[in-house]
Amino acid sequence: MSEMMTTGQNVVARCRLLSAGVYSETQDGLFRPWLSDSFFQAQAILSEWMIQAGMQVRYDAAGNLIGRYEACIPGQAAILFGSHIDTVANGGCFDGLLGVILAISVVEQLSQAQKRYPFAIEIIAFGDEEGSAFPVSMMTSRAVSGEVNPEDWALIGPSGTVAEVMRARGLSCSDLSKAGRNAEDIIAFVEAHIEQGPVLEAQEFSLAAVRSIAAQRRGTVTIIGHAGHAGTLPMVMRRDALAAAAEAVLSVERVAVEFPYGAEGGLVATVGRLEVFPGGSNVVADRVEFSLDVRAGARSLRDAAVQQIENAFRDLAQRRGVTLSCAWQQDLEGAECDPTLVRMMQKAAESEGGSDVALVSGAGHDTMVMARRWPSVMLFIRSPGGISHHPDETVLEDDVDAAHRTLLGFLERLNLNQKN
Incomplete structure (x- = not known):
């Protein structure tokens, strides 16, 4: 030196x-x-x-x-x-x-x-x-x-x-x-x-x-809806995968923010990538994929938050008439x-x-x-x-x-x- x-x-x-x-x-x-x-x-x-x-x-x-x-x-x-x-x-x-x-x-x-x-x-x-x-x-x-x-x-x-x-x-x-x-x-x-x-x-x-x-858990969420013409498909008849994804992303944020003792335990949840198909400006989306990353200082806290997020996903899928699945690709214990x-x-x-x-x-x-x-x-x-x-x-x-x-x-x- x-x-x-x-x-x-x-x-x-x-x-x-x-x-x-x-x-x-x-x-x-x-x-x-x-x-x-x-x-x-x-x-x-x-x-x-x-x-x-x-x-x-x-x-x-x-x-x-x-x-x-x-x-x-x-x-x-x-x-x-x-x-x-x-x-x-x-x-x-x-x-x-x-x-x-x-x-x-x-x-x-x-x-x-x-x-x-x-x-x-x-x-x-x-x-x-x-x-x-x-x-x-x-x-x-x-x-x-x-x-x-x-x-x-x-x-x-x-x-x-x-x-x-x-x-x-x-x-x-x-x-x-x-x-x-x-x-x-x-x-x-x-x-x-x-x-x-x-x-x-x-x-x-x-x-x-x-x-x-x-502890980290990373996966990919896939939402399947039904495509349709943006001008001719009435709102009440839609199964819009992107609208469902928007609600799903907000539910991820809500769970992480509101989870008991989440802030003290370092709980964070992130959606950093989202892909829309077919991706036309005048087409109701029939499929959306987005990443999901959930982390917390303790594995038990992370897993409890993941469970609550998955419950929210099930509820919105049923209400919106879409199919939602989450494939977890990585599970790091911390x-x-x-x-x-x-x-x-x-x-x-x-x-x-x-x-x-x-x-x-x-x-x-x-x-x-x-x-x-x-x-x-x-x-x-x-x-x-x-x-x-x-x-x-x-x-x-x-x-x-x-x-x-x-x-x-x-x-x-x-x-x-x-x-x-």
Whole structure:
């Protein structure tokens, strides 16, 4: 790192460097899916930075990049820092990548000070958190945690199936289980990440620990009505799929807003995509499809809200004489972060001006997979404007500097806890 730059400035500059050129599949916006040329270019430069920071580098059977900074006595279990380096289409350069580069900066400082702990420190750059290469997400963190699903291998992306694309890149689906780590090899998993929301900014805090990650349910709702001429079909005789969809979307919003203790539990419900068929301006719609995304801090709350939404759907379908079905494509359980680690991260963040209240993450992260196997915790960094998954996504250099110090403080607290 240049002596003229703060750690925060250096980390931000590195993130921005990987936002264009060979690090993106498109030149008019950042897009870096798993197993793409740009993905491997990003791995290459991250590998260089890890080596410069004093780490040994390797790749696992899922194609994840892993750097290791040894313990005082080589061969000890590790604290595993990590996040993802893939992006959504037209995404931002800090989502995921910031956590990896921040962790490298932490190891770099420890190496320069010739400081080692009784535990090793590893950094993993996961390849597939966003699901932008194939229709499911987190395949690479699931491989590490031992949750390989052979059904995923036949999923089709723009360049072929998972099996075909992995084979073309020198990887094999049948070897994915070899990426799995033994439980005793990892003491804890730590992920630093931009908040991707407006809460920290609204509360005027730069940082916060995360206590849980929302359970998610995603699906597609299909409403079948009956087409008709916009001028000749009387209103009372219509079975308008779009009118029914409009009511259905509003019912989703109403349930999420009015559900008892929903706000406290982080309940949100979203319809982000809607398609109308046949789509003519003078034709009553006979079919509508829309996406449905329901999330909450606890799975029980999410499932109760889903049930109420489905009940509302049934009622309106009967009243309007349409057929309504909901096909659920993804069910993510969510995760609770380890309470002891959350307290340590909270205290470390507080000492750097962060919040004394741990947050619930409404977005999914690799942590929700890793937490099913190992004690895990997250650190959120403020997102100005609450913007993410967009080219305008950004961070404040001072916040990143504070996050760097927070992670160092967390390691000190964890070391003391291990000794006790």
